[in-house]
Amino acid sequence: MAKKTLSGVVGFWSDDHEIVAAAHKMREAGYKYFDAITPFPVHGMEEAVGIKRSFIPYITFIAAVTGGCVGLLFQYWVAVVSWPLNIGGKPLFSAPAFIPVTFELTILFAALSSVVAMFAVNKLPKINPPIIDPDLTSHKFALWVPETEPGYSPEKVEAFLKQLGAEEVRRVAEF
Amino acid sequence: MIERKPLILGDKTYKEITDDICEPVETKPGAGWIALFFSAKMLLLFYLVSIGIIVTTGMGLLGVNHPVGWGTMIVTFVFWIGIGHAGTLISAILFLFRQKWRTSVARSAEAMTVFAVMTAGIFPLIHTGRPWLDFWLIPYPNQRGPLWVNFRSPLLWDVFAVSTYATVSMVFWYVGLVPDFATIRDRAKTKLRRNIYGALSLGWRGTGRNWSHYEMVYLLLAGLSTPLVLSVHTIVSFDFAVSTLPGWHTTIFPPYFVAGAIFSGFGMVVTLLTLVRIGFPKFKDYITIDHMEAMNKIIMATGMMVGYAYASEFFIAWYSGVTYEKFAFVNRAFGPYWWAYWIMVTCNVLIPQIFWFKWARRSIPIMFVVSIFVNIGMWFERFVITVTSLHRDYLPSNWGMYAWSRWDAAILFGSFGMFLTIFLLYLRVFPAISIAEVKPVLYVGKKSKHGGKHHG
Numbered sequence: 001m002a003k004k005t006l007s008g009v010v011g012f013w014s015d016d017h018e019i020v021a022a023a024h025k026m027r028e029a030g031y032k033y034f035d036a037i038t039p040f041p042v043h044g045m046e047e048a049v050g051i052k053r054s055f056i057p058y059i060t061f062i063a064a065v066t067g068g069c070v071g072l073l074f075q076y077w078v079a080v081v082s083w084p085l086n087i088g089g090k091p092l093f094s095a096p097a098f099i100p101v102t103f104e105l106t107i108l109f110a111a112l113s114s115v116v117a118m119f120a121v122n123k124l125p126k127i128n129p130p131i132i133d134p135d136l137t138s139h140k141f142a143l144w145v146p147e148t149e150p151g152y153s154p155e156k157v158e159a160f161l162k163q164l165g166a167e168e169v170r171r172v173a174e175f
Numbered sequence: 176m177i178e179r180k181p182l183i184l185g186d187k188t189y190k191e192i193t194d195d196i197c198e199p200v201e202t203k204p205g206a207g208w209i210a211l212f213f214s215a216k217m218l219l220l221f222y223l224v225s226i227g228i229i230v231t232t233g234m235g236l237l238g239v240n241h242p243v244g245w246g247t248m249i250v251t252f253v254f255w256i257g258i259g260h261a262g263t264l265i266s267a268i269l270f271l272f273r274q275k276w277r278t279s280v281a282r283s284a285e286a287m288t289v290f291a292v293m294t295a296g297i298f299p300l301i302h303t304g305r306p307w308l309d310f311w312l313i314p315y316p317n318q319r320g321p322l323w324v325n326f327r328s329p330l331l332w333d334v335f336a337v338s339t340y341a342t343v344s345m346v347f348w349y350v351g352l353v354p355d356f357a358t359i360r361d362r363a364k365t366k367l368r369r370n371i372y373g374a375l376s377l378g379w380r381g382t383g384r385n386w387s388h389y390e391m392v393y394l395l396l397a398g399l400s401t402p403l404v405l406s407v408h409t410i411v412s413f414d415f416a417v418s419t420l421p422g423w424h425t426t427i428f429p430p431y432f433v434a435g436a437i438f439s440g441f442g443m444v445v446t447l448l449t450l451v452r453i454g455f456p457k458f459k460d461y462i463t464i465d466h467m468e469a470m471n472k473i474i475m476a477t478g479m480m481v482g483y484a485y486a487s488e489f490f491i492a493w494y495s496g497v498t499y500e501k502f503a504f505v506n507r508a509f510g511p512y513w514w515a516y517w518i519m520v521t522c523n524v525l526i527p528q529i530f531w532f533k534w535a536r537r538s539i540p541i542m543f544v545v546s547i548f549v550n551i552g553m554w555f556e557r558f559v560i561t562v563t564s565l566h567r568d569y570l571p572s573n574w575g576m577y578a579w580s581r582w583d584a585a586i587l588f589g590s591f592g593m594f595l596t597i598f599l600l601y602l603r604v605f606p607a608i609s610i611a612e613v614k615p616v617l618y619v620g621k622k623s624k625h626g627g628k629h630h631g
Contacts, residue, residue, distance in 0.1 A: 037380065038381055039611065040354070040614040101335045104406070111400075118391075122385045137357045138189065139193060
């Protein structure tokens, strides 16, 4: 089983444009498992680090279809099978009247599943996770290279981060 | 060329933004906040006592009776639900339209949505008369048949619409708050504070992969909330439109209700944000006059949509040739409730016209007064729709008046106590401007150090 936390090397920047440029170079140099740590979503970072488009929309779509089907089928079952009531001779399966609830359940399933999927893939909630630097949720930006990186050697990574223009480079025992 | 105006005033660094927005959360409240909070809390206590007396004594305390079976409870429910709509419009619809100015007002507008829906939700639950049996609204397996709820009833659609809306807007709001809670956690000076905000932040770390999924989900939620918010007031309007009562049975109701909801909601956003700007002077750099002006434009535009709906209803009532429809509308404007109708028209259609003038749109005192009138006018709109249609329908032998009692007044004014108490607490406990969303728009409309203008 993989370790819960990893050791690694981290380099700090205080400008979001410079760190994007640095991340580009890092990827070009062949780094694979590095990641950025930023206080807000930095424009262009996904491309620079090489992050693929999130797969969550597929989950949203499946959940939406499920929610809609559950809503419509449940109302059908209630109105036709479990408790059929003849109201003014109208059809038991009076579909137009069932649209609002079907729609609401579609949205509800889709929204909640997307959020649950996001939490799951981001491994949240995490109890008391190690924090590299408190400024990383405020005004500093970092590139993080974990020990799992192929051919990882702390000295090499430190030197490379400095060469990229990191203002500070630090070894981190666990993140 | 139209110059893009800066969204954040002053030459701020990222650190200063964090400091400014976290300040209300990390400092002791001032006298103004405490005074407001205690007044709001007293009103909340008064509200709770009123509800307690109404529930234990019975609905007879309120003015609802034959023929006016829907009164303050329904009127005020629709009023509060409508207010919520502006928050979702700002957070979801303007997000999809890439309106960057929404970032600094989105958090508080969404908070307003959540609290307004909470306030609204109480009314229909009490209106049932036996709130302890409200779980009957949910279709659950039971031993009474099984007996199911009536899925063909607009009132049940409302249960699903409002509860879905409450859930999704709360989740949307919370997802937006997660990175900001992490910011407060990392700034925390005491262990208790770090634990509380650490738990709220769910252990957010802000890696590139985290943000990638996060932004995708935020976009998805915005996309899902947009049809949702339009559906909610549409379904609320079905409560009326699906009946056969003259004055209610019209196809214009869904768009008319949605426009009115956005109108009233923006009225409330402006009321609250003018006060927030006074209370937290540093927020003036984030919630700028330009932001307020944009919202005042929306108020005027939606106000005229509502005005168009009033006129169109009248026209269609005449054009339809239906005696009862014609009577319902003439009775609205010139019957015993003429004053309610004209308060509505004055507050919703006439008064916002002052926003044609730029100085009025940019004047804090004027916009505050107008927004209060909008709130009053929109409450009266729902009063006019509900009460004037019910009080004189087909047969004159079935006519009557609404016996408004002081309990109606108590529950109406008390609900503001609940809303304001929660909102004031929110201002001190949660970051009232989205820290992570404001930072990316810092350089919009400014010369950046990398040369050239940012187009964001």
